[in-house]
Amino acid sequence: xxxxxxxxxxxxxxxxxxxxxxxxIVIVFLLFGLLIVFSQSSAVAPFIYTLF
Numbered sequence: 436x437x438x439x440x441x442x443x444x445x446x447x448x449x450x451x452x453x454x455x456x457x458x459x460i461v462i463v464f465l466l467f468g469l470l471i472v473f474s475q476s477s478a479v480a481p482f483i484y485t486l487f
Contacts, residue, residue: 449455 449457
């Protein structure tokens with residue numbers, strides 16, 4: 436429930452302040468975070484770490 440509240444407040448902030456350009460940045464950060472989390476426990480990890 437708290438996560439949904441944070442997301443709704445963030446969305447309201449974006450609409451109120453007209454800062455829609457922040458959304459792609461947040462999405463990219465989330466994708467990088469998911470990539471790091473899922474790659475730590477797999478055999479692909481050494482190949483992903485060479486990208487960074």
